Amino acid sequence: MVKRLKFIAIVGTNASFSFNRLLLNYMQERYRDLAEIEVQEIKDIPLFNEDMMSSPPKCVLELIDKVTEADGVIFATPEYDHAVPAALKSVLEWLSSVAHPLLHKPVMIVGGSYGVQGTVRAQINLRQILDAPGVMADILPANEFMLGTVKDKLDKEGITHEKTAEFLDQCFGNYISFVKDHIMCQAKLLTKEEV
């Protein structure tokens, strides 16, 4: 029997209202037959401080465990000052210092913003960060899901714009294949080593 895929979906902000949270909730619901998506908040995770690395906060350790166990991680990022919010950057710093659970973890990036650009700059920034040696995640190439003018396309019920929903389906489909390939490769690597 094939194991059901399990993803951690990180809400990239500590704000109490976020369209990116709505977006992840929507994905969780829409793709429930394809995978189990757990929406993860970051508002309780403190600002990264390297002096705390010897005794990291419990919530950081819990997050590290969750990411380690997951088959993949989905990031939904807003854009602050043309970059990822400090709150999200801080989480990535924790996840690349205390331990390195994102190492070779398949990652998908999505984001929504009020403007037409739909977080393009923040997503580029996030890719760059995830690509840094201390993080080294495996990022799904292309499939740039950037939801501009988010207010008109997304509400509590989910994506209201049909074409956008279709594109997300396509991106998520690609991500699933990416993750599956990845798992297979890992398995092959293992067998090789065992041999």
Next chain:
Amino acid sequence: MHFVAIVGTNAKLSYNRILLRFIKDHFSDKATVDICEIKDIPMFNENVPKNDPEAVQKIAAKIESSDGVIIGCPEHNHSVPSPLKSVIEWLSYRVHPLNDKPVMIVGASYHPQGSSRAQLHLRQILDTPGVNAKVLPGNEFLLGNVKEAFDDNGVIKDQQTIKFLEDCFNEFLNFVEIHQNASATKKGTQHENGGVRWDKAYDVLVLGFGAAGATAARFAADKGAKVLLVDAAPEGHEGGNTRYAGQVVLTGYDYDKMLAYFKQLFGPIEIDEKVLSTYVDGIVHMREYFQNYLGVEHPVSYNKTHRDPDYQAFANGLSPEYPEFEGADTVDLTTVHDGYFDAALWKNLRKQVTDRSNQVDVWFASPAKHLVQDPITKAVLGAQIQRGDSLVNIRARNGVVLATGGFENNQQYIQNFIGVPKLKVIGTLYNKGDGIQMAQEAGAALWHMKSYEGYGFNTSFTFENSEEERGKFILDPWPELSQGSIFVAADDGSRYLREDEQGRHGHAYEHGSWHNPTVYEHPHLVFDEAQCNKIKSRKLPYPKFFEITVKAENLDELATKIHADPLVLEKTLKDFNEAARTGTDAAFGRSAESMKPLTTTGPFYATPLATAMLNTQGGAQRNERAEVVSATGTSIPHLYSAGEFGGINANQYNGGGNLAECLIFGKIAGENAALPKADIAKATFEDDEKTATADFAIASDLQPSSTEIKLEKNQYLGRSNAGIGGELLVRVTIDEQQKLRDVEILKQSESGDVSAEALKRIPQEMVTRNTYEVDAVSGASATSRALKAAVKDALSQIKTENQK
């Protein structure tokens, strides 16, 4: 030079900190460097209510007052560390101290690249519109292999590296200097020769479009002046407190009686005789004023129409408000028609301005920031007005009128001047006391700063509801709040006033005269179950009453819920019940029939109250010529004021007095400001003939409504919103062959030189080529598009007409 240096990490050990310390020491002869840590600045969060954390405010203030900022930026995961990013997010959220600030980036890291990626990224972040710092180009100081770089004293070992840092730092000093010079000419009014660069010139500049400003502008125009009238509020929100007012204007018929009445109202507070007599004289001629200047043939006298104890409680209490005073029988109120709180007077005053739109330009959403004063003569030459993102200098050849209203929305002024914790605003949200700062800069004396008017139930109350920006104005009587088993408790739970007082503009009777009651932080109405049912039995004048009311099973619990002292509250209830039983309220004199004992067993209820404020009275002192008086007692040349900004009403107040003051002193201020001045020869400023007619792009915001525009048979109106400044309105003229003869622009708010160019060129070209399809002016594509769309719109009406 003074710089702020930001350590870009919260870590205890940081080579970037060491680097900044080195910079501080090494360049101490060239600049002072204040090294700022960021470890106490919490993670950015947009939900932090109202105020930024103190640490953020501190660093923002430091940056604000510095000449430049140096950032020591480490690199985490190829990017800026989150603690630093978080600081920048704070500094681009509520406050924007980095806006236009010169910034130098340095960085140290363990790797040979020395934080190059983080620096690159930091540049990008500092360049975003919300941050908008001016980052020193090039001069990338990247200190790699940092563990080896410093000696034990934190000094850079390699001489070449020090040399390069020196080069970079000198470049930064140059950069800051050039930047400062550039922004001085951009923003500054002062030319090197002491003159001023004006963007546009008028005869009279009026600040604030309420009753006082509208009146001043209109009377200045009637004296032949070309006037600019500006208001801080966006279009549709002008009118300040005037639009919210009851619209009643204090009136009298006998000068001597009215003067005697006022002397008692102001009581021991001395008012300059001349100012007072000018005011009283205006009040006794108010009916003529309505007839002669406002076009109201039959002004409505309140007393003649409605003097009947049962008619309208509101105005009955005002006409007169102090019936026991000598002369009170001459007091009356005038309105433009038989109606109240319907902005009728305001609309009339506004129309006086729009009827004169050929002489009065109006700018909305354009707060005045500073007065421009001649350094030698102290004459006020004009003002700096904020228009969009830029400050423009407006020359006023003959005078400036300050009519910016009170400081109802300036919490700091309310605390400083009135000395109370808070007041709940009922009127406009745009009166922030800007006039006070401008007047102070110009050296004005202030007066009547402590005086304000209130209005509400149980003397002066409205409800405290944090969800409401403006307090609810409770005008109709609400007897259930002062009659029965109910009282008002101060912060500790004790009573402090007579609940059934008929307040006089928020004043209560105290030992012989009327005063604003003490304002506490969290007073409450306290009542029992029976009273609660009584309140419920009637339609609530404030529908959210029970949403904000708290309930408790016993008195102890209630005290805790409203942060009162349980023992005090218990004693208050006991004393109140005793007073109710005996029929004597020895402490405050509440009437016997209004008191009924509360149950002692609960449940109890409490509703939070706030003191309702209509308007403040303080501001610059004025004389009988509406001139603003300086702190040394002389008048400040060319500066005038009118309205509640520095009103005459210093003490006890009779309703209608404020609007009367707007009409009376607005007229005097406008007329005097319009008078050509002889003393300007001394002032040094550029010849304003050139600038006076320039700047096509700075036009009036006044909307000519289509009904006011005259159209001949062969003329059509066209509109478009495709431009950058809201609606663009054109009038198109065609000849018998339906050829384009003329395209006139009636309204536009486009900005910038290129737009002005487009507005001039495109209509001409359309006429020459007989089509709206002409080439856009490069750099002004939006304006060009709007023009084409508007003309197309006008022409389309010919077509539909022909089809008919």
